[in-house]
Amino acid sequence: MSKEKGTLFIVSAPSGAGKSSLIAALMQRFNLDDSLRLSVSHTTREPRPGETNHVSYHFVSNEEFEALIARNAFYEYAKVFDHYYGTSKEIVEEWINDGKDVFLDIDWQGARLIREQSPYAKSIFILPPSLEELQNRLKKRGQDSDEVIKKRMEKAKREISHYNEYDYLIVNDVFDESVLALRSIVLAHRFELKRQSNKHKQLLDAMLEGYSK
Amino acid sequence: MSKEKGTLFIVSAPSGAGKSSLIAALMQRFNLDDSLRLSVSHTTREPRPGETNHVSYHFVSNEEFEALIARNAFYEYAKVFDHYYGTSKEIVEEWINDGKDVFLDIDWQGARLIREQSPYAKSIFILPPSLEELQNRLKKRGQDSDEVIKKRMEKAKREISHYNEYDYLIVNDVFDESVLALRSIVLAHRFELKRQSNKHKQLLDAMLEGYSK
Numbered sequence: 001m002s003k004e005k006g007t008l009f010i011v012s013a014p015s016g017a018g019k020s021s022l023i024a025a026l027m028q029r030f031n032l033d034d035s036l037r038l039s040v041s042h043t044t045r046e047p048r049p050g051e052t053n054h055v056s057y058h059f060v061s062n063e064e065f066e067a068l069i070a071r072n073a074f075y076e077y078a079k080v081f082d083h084y085y086g087t088s089k090e091i092v093e094e095w096i097n098d099g100k101d102v103f104l105d106i107d108w109q110g111a112r113l114i115r116e117q118s119p120y121a122k123s124i125f126i127l128p129p130s131l132e133e134l135q136n137r138l139k140k141r142g143q144d145s146d147e148v149i150k151k152r153m154e155k156a157k158r159e160i161s162h163y164n165e166y167d168y169l170i171v172n173d174v175f176d177e178s179v180l181a182l183r184s185i186v187l188a189h190r191f192e193l194k195r196q197s198n199k200h201k202q203l204l205d206a207m208l209e210g211y212s213k
Numbered sequence: 214m215s216k217e218k219g220t221l222f223i224v225s226a227p228s229g230a231g232k233s234s235l236i237a238a239l240m241q242r243f244n245l246d247d248s249l250r251l252s253v254s255h256t257t258r259e260p261r262p263g264e265t266n267h268v269s270y271h272f273v274s275n276e277e278f279e280a281l282i283a284r285n286a287f288y289e290y291a292k293v294f295d296h297y298y299g300t301s302k303e304i305v306e307e308w309i310n311d312g313k314d315v316f317l318d319i320d321w322q323g324a325r326l327i328r329e330q331s332p333y334a335k336s337i338f339i340l341p342p343s344l345e346e347l348q349n350r351l352k353k354r355g356q357d358s359d360e361v362i363k364k365r366m367e368k369a370k371r372e373i374s375h376y377n378e379y380d381y382l383i384v385n386d387v388f389d390e391s392v393l394a395l396r397s398i399v400l401a402h403r404f405e406l407k408r409q410s411n412k413h414k415q416l417l418d419a420m421l422e423g424y425s426k
């Protein structure tokens with residue numbers, strides 16, 4: 001079998017759509033064969049209690065981060081309150097070239113930057129099942145003031161307003177069905193002609209040996 | 214929910230790839246919700262013992278068939294040994310407009326004709342797992358002469374030589390995995406932006422009400 005490249009899947013959602021739980025459940029489904037990887041961000045901030053290096057973030061020093069910037073290792077990076085945050089292009093492309101599919105959880109702005117740099121990436125937008133449900137989920141996150149909730153709602157709407165830049169749209173109503181949708185999207189892309197004809201080149205050559213149209 | 218159109222899936226394979234069993238198993242998986250339909254050909258020949266009208270074929274008279282030709286009801290039709298055979302465009306398009314996904318089992322020539330008339334159709338090619346397996350499956354069909362087997366093999370190779378005109382390629386090695394692949398392709402297309410944004414137009418409008426970028 002020839003080496004086939006994996007597919008990069010960009011996933012965005014407004015806060016409160018259930019994206020993180022969906023991705024976690026999806027990764028579980030592919031746990032056994034290690035054919036799907038989740039991209040982890042780099043940061044220079046200190047790990048918080050309970051955070052694990054290379055799982056929560058790749059925790060690196062300022063010097064390391066700036067060396068990564070210098071060698072163009074990021075799709076995008078930003079400095080927030082004195083700390084760098086970045087999305088590794090280097091690691092994602094290594095995985096893709098190794099035939100892994102990769103999920104990358106990012107907002108609509110990051111998604112745009114990645115599409116520009118990885119034209120074959122596929123993107124998925126996740127919506128909560130209703131406006132009420134979105135509001136409830138945004139309110140549930142602690143004892144916040146109306147002002148804070150209103151700002152959060154505005155931010156969610158801004159994210160949602162970009163839904164039509166994505167290839168797929170999943171309304172996260174029934175959790176298990178949304179996981180099945182994500183899994184189906186991943187599997188379907190594995191059977192696209194380009195990937196399969198690379199993977200099975202020898203078989204195709206053998207079957208067509210001596211044949212001329 | 215607004216009305217969303219279904220997707221037409223064209224499936225081709227050389228004889229001996231296991232296509233019919235795969236499609237039968239796939240249809241079973243979607244039995245409950247009737248969201249996937251299998252296109253059935255029209256013919257003017259007599260039903261054979263065990264054949265059921267509208268399942269094996271739509272059995273129609275010469276007059277009926279020619280009336281269907283006259284109103285352009287077929288993607289393609291042919292007369293073989295005095296009997297007409299045709300693939301109904303009318304029924305398929307009615308189902309698609311009704312939101313059903315449709316599978317249509319046809320050879321590479323028919324697939325070409327349908328692609329021309331239904332540019333949004335997706336096509337899937339199925340291969341047997343090896344050249345030896347293909348030969349075995351072609352030989353197993355009764356006590357045929359070497360000449361007959363050789364001709365069958367040539368026909369299979371001709372079909373295989375068109376694999377690269379399809380969107381998806383499935384090597385039917387493990388039956389259940391091939392059924393899962395087909396099911397994933399069907400489900401993935403249901404979550405494409407275009408279908409979902411039609412289906413969930415009200416939800417999207419509600420979530421973006423009063424929002425301007």
